[in-house]
Amino acid sequence: MRLLIVEDDPVLSEGLSVGLGLSGFTADTVGNLADARAALEHSEFAGIVLDIMLPDGMGTDLLAEMRAKGNTLPVLLLTARDQVRDRVAGLDGGADDYLGKPFDLDELAARVRAMLRRQGGRASPVLHWSGLELDPAAMTASREGIRLRLSRREFAILHALVEHPGRILSRAQLEERLYGWQEDVESNTVEVHVHHLRAKLGRDLIQTVRGLGYCVPASKGGAD
Numbered sequence: 001m002r003l004l005i006v007e008d009d010p011v012l013s014e015g016l017s018v019g020l021g022l023s024g025f026t027a028d029t030v031g032n033l034a035d036a037r038a039a040l041e042h043s044e045f046a047g048i049v050l051d052i053m054l055p056d057g058m059g060t061d062l063l064a065e066m067r068a069k070g071n072t073l074p075v076l077l078l079t080a081r082d083q084v085r086d087r088v089a090g091l092d093g094g095a096d097d098y099l100g101k102p103f104d105l106d107e108l109a110a111r112v113r114a115m116l117r118r119q120g121g122r123a124s125p126v127l128h129w130s131g132l133e134l135d136p137a138a139m140t141a142s143r144e145g146i147r148l149r150l151s152r153r154e155f156a157i158l159h160a161l162v163e164h165p166g167r168i169l170s171r172a173q174l175e176e177r178l179y180g181w182q183e184d185v186e187s188n189t190v191e192v193h194v195h196h197l198r199a200k201l202g203r204d205l206i207q208t209v210r211g212l213g214y215c216v217p218a219s220k221g222g223a224d
Helices: 011-020 033-042 061-068 084-092 105-120 152-163 171-178 190-199
Strands: 004-006 026-030 049-051 073-078 097-100 127-128 130-134 139-143 146-148 207-209 213-215
Touching: 004 011, 004 033, 004 146, 004 152, 011 105, 026 033, 026 127, 049 105, 061 073, 061 084, 061 190, 073 105, 097 105, 097 130, 097 146, 097 190, 127 152, 130 152, 152 171, 171 190, 171 213
Parallel strands: 004 026, 004 049, 049 073, 073 097
Antiparallel strands: 127 130, 130 139, 139 146, 207 213
16 A cells, blocks of 8 residues: 655655565655645555654644545654653544654554554454455465465555455556555556466456456455
8 A cells, every 4th residue: 555654854764665665565755744735636645654743844734734624544643742642632633543753663564554444444454355365464365275475566456456346446546556656667567467466366356347447346245
């Protein structure tokens, strides 16, 4: 899933991008509120990791703006301001979670996964669909109990499709989940990954909807 990281410390920002990338997320980074607003206007994200103290204002101001507009995008506040009153103010101000600095990257990744699960209305950390089992935390997949050998991007595409059976995702939407701003995307990248998935799962599992994109059929049972 694609995340927006709003953090003005370049070393920490890079560490967050790399660390969350190792946990299966695609992370784009900005260092101020102006760039964060522009990113939210022009790109789609699954969630935001938001610092509070930024060079051009407070992250909580951006959070308040989002909630005032009805934007329900999950937001985790990540900040050195970790007194109880700060956490209470952030959560009551619309944040979905709050984590103080210093922090452990594994805990951050787990909190982000839990935050996105709640947003999607799922209780289970593991996705089940048509004999498939996907564990986003471990980035593993199995079918009928047999472990599948998937690349990180093959897993990301399968996760995106199985998360919402019956929903058609375009090539552009899948590319958004796979690649950040700084990464080059070849014109047939998604098609190549889908081809590899079909070779491992069977040709009928992932359907092509001509002119629209790809989906897995909802008729085989929704993911849980």
